[in-house]
Amino acid sequence: MPSYLDHNATTPVDPRVVEAMLPYLAGPYGNPSSLHRYGRLARDAVERARAQVAALIGAQPGEILWTSGGTEANNLALKGLCQGEPQGRVLYGATEHPAVMEAAESLRAQGWVVEPVAVDAGGLIEAPAFRAQLRAGPLRVVSLMWANNETGVVQDLAPWVEPVHAGGGWLHVDATQAAGKLPLDFAALGADLMTVSSHKLYGPKGIGALALRAEVDLQAQLHGGAQEKGLRGGTENLPAIVGFGVAAELAAAELAQRAAHCLALRERLDAGLRALPGLRLFAGGVERLPNTSQFGLDGWEGEALLMHLDRLGYAVSSGSACASGSGEPSHVLLAMGVDPLIAKGAVRVSLGKDSREAEVDGFLAALRGLLRS
Ligand SMILES: Cc1ncc(COP(=O)(O)O)c(C=O)c1O
Structure with a gap:
């Protein structure tokens, strides 16, 4: 072998996750937006999973927004924060995943000032240069990863929360690689948005989440029905959501x-x-x-x-x-x-x-x- x-x-899908998903693939579960009993069963499952994912990352269930994965969550965070806003500055770590880097760079064409944040030889943020960057003019969003997908480098983000806010920016954290591997606490960190993805923690592919504090003003990037508070239209991927929830619960316990x-x-x-x-x-x-x-x-x-x-x-x-x-x-x-x-x-x-x-x-x-x- x-x-x-x-x-x-x-990661391979945990057999316990597969087991939990099967009834939602084969069973008579309805659309979570439907008012009848099938719809209510589906809605209950979606909300249970929301609480399970929230618990893994120290967020409130109401702060969790389903997406199709880390890539969509990162795009929604960066584009959703900038769309329709007066121009400002967008900063992202130089070692970010392309799902942050390319989303940020796409904003340049719309007139945003977009700047990478330099790292040192160990992959950690160059503190003096970053401090100066944060003070160099009004910010809209700063996107930094909790842990790097290639090197595994873990950033200490806590010292940057206050300076980002003082510069007028929202802090988005890509925690796609950190979730399930390190203890995470969205509330204690004080970040404004955070990305996680199911398939990195023994859940199914094609499902992820953006944790979002209530006061963050985000524009939808997928327009449609009123799902996810109107921020992400489309019928929920019920089996995947259930699988992500169980994977998150197992990750927290283990x-x-x-x-x-x-x-x-x-x-x-x-x-x-x-x-x-x-x-x-x-x-x-x-x-x-x-x-x-x-x-x-x-x-x-x-x-x-x-x-x-x-x-x-x-x-x-x-x-x-x-x-x-x-x-x-x-x-x-x-x-x-x-x-x-x-x-x-x-x-x-x-x-x-x-x-x-x-x-x-x-x-x-x-x-x-x-x-x-
Ligand atoms: C740090 C990081 N962010 C985002 C992503 C994209 O996540 P997804 O594959 O769920 O779109 C990945 C996937 O490799 C990643 O490692």
Whole structure:
């Protein structure tokens, strides 16, 4: 059986989640907007899931807005905050996922001033430069990720909430990779909007959420029915919503155990990686997600290495799944000042709750074998 070590790209759906979803695929459940009993059953299921997702991230159920995933939630946050507003500034972290970066960049064409926020060699926000950027004129929105999908770098966002607000901006946090891996508290952080996605935490694909504080003034990007308070029209994807809810509940209950399991495996992996000649572990000295390690190897193309490893039975990624195949070095590593040649050799290993020690050892042995060949 090949080893799947690419959990930041997506996770397998937990069998307990599948079980919970089945009645909503096969059963006589109605449209949650219908007033009859079938509709009411569906509505109850949607609201139960809303409470489950809210509980995972420290939000109120009424703050959760369903979307089709992280990409839609990020687009809705950035475009929905800017549309129809007087022009201002839009800032986003230089290592953001394309779903933030491209959404922000699309606003430039509409006259918005759009600026990346620089990071240091460890992938952390360059504090003095960011402080100056925040004071350089009125802000509309600042979008920063809780944890990076490629390097796993975890940002400490708490110190930035007040300065973003003082500059007149809303703070949007992309927590797509952090949810289910780290304890999150939307209320305690004090951010205004936060993105999460089901398929990163053993739920189905194509469902996500934007947490949104009541006072945030957001314009709908999908017009239609009055679903989701008129902010996102369209009949709810009931089985997926139910699955996301159960996945969130399981993630909350098992968070500490999953994180400890992944961290022990990652430390084993990192020790093996550090012993390899010519290997560079990116962001090796900063806090990372407990399941993620990304490294570069002198003289190797990441994609070639990835294909060899795949043949040997190990599924890893050469960077973000979205950028792979492009042959371009990852923008995340370039923003961290990594040499483009080394960045092109990047490989990401992302462990999961069911990963095993033998898989880590086998992966390291396969890598050692390739380096000798
Ligand atoms: C940090 C981050 N944001 C957003 C997304 C997009 O999420 P989705 O695949 O649910 O659209 C991803 C997916 O890789 C991600 O890692």
